[in-house]
Amino acid sequence: MEKINLNKDWLFTKSEESYKEIKKEEKNVSVVTLPHCYNAIDGQSGEGMYKGKALYQKVVTISEKELEEYHYLEIGAASLVSTVYINKKIAYSCKCGFSMYRVFLNPYLMAGENEITIMVDNSVMDDVYPLMADFSFYGGLYRDVYWMKTKFLHFDLLDQSIDGIYVNQKHIKDKTFELKIKGNIICETKKETHAKVMIALLDHQQNKIVEKSLDMDVKEEKEFEFSEIINDLTLWQGIENPYLYQLEIKLVYNNEVYDEKVIEIGFRHIEITADRGVFLNGVPIKLNGVSRHQDYEGIGNALTKAHMEKDMALIKEIGANSVRLSHYQHHDYFYTLCDREGILVWAEIPFISVPVTKDSNNTNAKEQLEKLIRQGMNHCSIYCWGVQNEITIAIENETIYNMVRELVTLARDLDSSRYIAQANIHSVANESELNGLTDFVGYNLYYGWYYKEIKDLASRLDDFHKVQPDIPVMVTEYGVDTNPKYHSYEPCVKDYTEEYQLLFHNNALKTFEERDFVLGGYVWAMFDFGSEIRNEGGVKGKNQKGLITIDRKLKKDSFYLCKAYWSKEPFVKLAGSRFVNRHKKENDITILSNLNYVKLYVNQELVGEVISKEPMKIIKGVQLKQDSNEICVEAFDVDNKVYSDQMTLNYVQEEDKSYVIEKKVEQAHVTNWFQEFDLTNVQEVTLKEGYYSTFDTIEELFKNEKAKAVFVKYFKDVADNPQIQAMKGLMTIDSMSKRSRFRMPKELLTIINKELNEIKKS
Secondary structure (H helix, E strand, O other): OEEEEEEOEEEEEEEEOOOOOOOOOOOEEEEEOOOOOOOOOOOOOOOOOOEEEEEEEEEEEEOOOHHHHHEEEOOOOOOOEEEEEEEEEEEEEOOOOOEEEEEEHHHHHOEEEEEEEEEOOOOOOOOOOOOOOOOOOOEEEEOEEEEEEOEEEEEEOOOOOOOOEEEEEEEEEEEEEEEEEEEEEOOOOOOOOOEEEEEEEEEOOOOEEEEEEEEEEEEEEEEEEEEEEEOOOEEHHHHEOOOOEEEEEEEEOOOOEEEEEEEEOOOOOOEEOOOOOOEEOOOOOOOEEEEEOOOOOEEEEEOOOOHHHHHHHHHHOOOOOOOEEEEOOOOOOOOOHHHHHHOOOEOOOOOOOOOOOOOOHHHHHHHHHHHHHHHHOOOOOOOEEEEEEEEOOOOOOOHHHHHHHHHHHHHHHOOOOOEEEEEEEEEOOOHHHHHHHEEEEEEEEEOOEOOOOOOOOHHHHHHHHOOOOOOEEEEEOOOOOOOOOOOOOOOOOOOOHHHHHHHHHHHHHHHHHOOOOOOEEEOOOOOOOOEEEEEOOEEEEEOOOOOEOOOOOOOOOOHHHHHHHHEEEEOOOEOOOOOOOOOEEEEEEEEEOOOOOEEEEEEEEEEEEEEEOOOEEEEEEEEOOOOOEEEEEEEEEOOOOEEEEEEEEEEOOOOOOHHHHOOOOOOOOHHHHHOOOOOOOOOOOOOOOEOOOOOOEEEHHHOHHHHHHHHHHHHOOOOHHHHHHHHOOOOOOHHHHHHOOOOOOHHHHHHHHHHHHHOOOO
């Protein structure tokens, strides 16, 4: 097997056509190197993002001799949908924009020059996920492309997996596991051929722990299976010891190796309980997790291995032991990095926000789930498959329950060894039937940001555990938008300050730590990320809930708070170092550290010391002198080794207004419209069959001009909202009334029903 990288020298152009021959000298044609994203800038600008078709084209020359071999094209991912043309003929189409796929090329090839064209389209489509979400749907051929040449006998390249081989492990007891291997061999000549599969499992010293060979006759294709019980294994113990064995599987014909796979495998057993939390190989752990989107500033989602390695280094630095790879399948190399570094992975599909209404079979979600599982199954770091994220934003009903059930069934059929999970929006009731459909439940909870107060997080988790004592629960998202240039002495909701982010995260981390039944949580998010619909917190086109900025250059104070909770690497950090100009003489100084004993100095004078296990320590009432002040903190470990940090604070006479976000005149909230209507003395209405009501979807109302006019009358400020448009096939006025953002008085439903129920359906 020969694998040739095809990343260089692609002609690129945006196009309304699905195929055309591209000339280098044409206007708007450029030469690009993959990975490539055509929304690298506008997907993060907030000024409007191109959503449509683009073409990538190049020529590959094949000799007559090479035509005797077997050729495949591997596309790492193309978002959101793509079609491959070989010599102007359609060879393959894919609607799974986050997954790898391959194309068998031989039927389309000829001796000489062969034109490859890949059409990519990131338009929003009504049968492809995601339909709606708070992140940019980047377009592009954003992962590597390879040309693969193989001999007539090889492991399966078209079964949607990475290797054509599936490795599974079953825990027997202690350090004893059953290793199971399944694979498929393809014989391109379709003539019966005798072959041998040779299997070896090697430890770090290259000792062969297992060695086995299987003889078989292959005609067109042949499935093989192997299993063996192995004792006294060194276990994959997460970040403490991510021990990986090397599995070598060779396909031999006439004493020659025709194909070979090398797979890193870690042996581990994970138990998730409803009352005691998570156990990795019998050792209790709290899932100290972060969430990650796959984008960088100015690059979009066209990440290289160097970008992924940088992200992993930062995740390791913060001390996280788990990552939620949101909200879709990520690059296979990042899962490999998680294997190697001991990071447990929540892997998921973009069945998010709103389900399709045009396909009752939910085909695209199932296709993306199957590819995710088949391509991720050999990664020991993956501990669960996430089947939905906030899918009830528009409506929660039996149809959605059935969609989730079908995805759970598919996941179990494909991989019975892992947990199945889901992430619910806060409005899903504790008692909801949805919570019983997966092995455990995550909730995305933003108490103290989008609703209620910070302290209500603990109450919600306690209430859930009381109602659902047998269902394990965790928090799959928590965070606040934070612009590191904003600061406050009195941090509060929607001030976007680093100080409020600290308060929010400290409350969450303490809440998780104090409750054994809470499995853990995933910070939303590790990094700021592109979201073309956003204009918030003084920045357009980006979600700023990250602990680190989208360029990976600035770590917000909350990064160090999480590090103080999670990391074993001794350190100390002064919070508020960007809050340089202080207009109050007395200041509370916040110190972030995983060391217990700290001393604080102002202008080389000791002003306070603290002995506390709390990761966030505060020394109150620190006096500043006029103008510049040098602040220094020292922290001491058990061996009295000193760790330190410094910052400069200026005592100024007036408040620095650049630290305060300018309050915009916001568009009137939908509730303001309701004040125009008389809601007194409202009488209940008996609804007539065959007439419109608040139980009809917005889409149905819009099909009738009179019914649409009623909707616009009461909801004119949201009628054209892109998110409402995306949900109109599901959302009803009745379901809108149950969402906190609308704050709809119940009397209004009666008034609207009175008007709608006079309009007869055709």
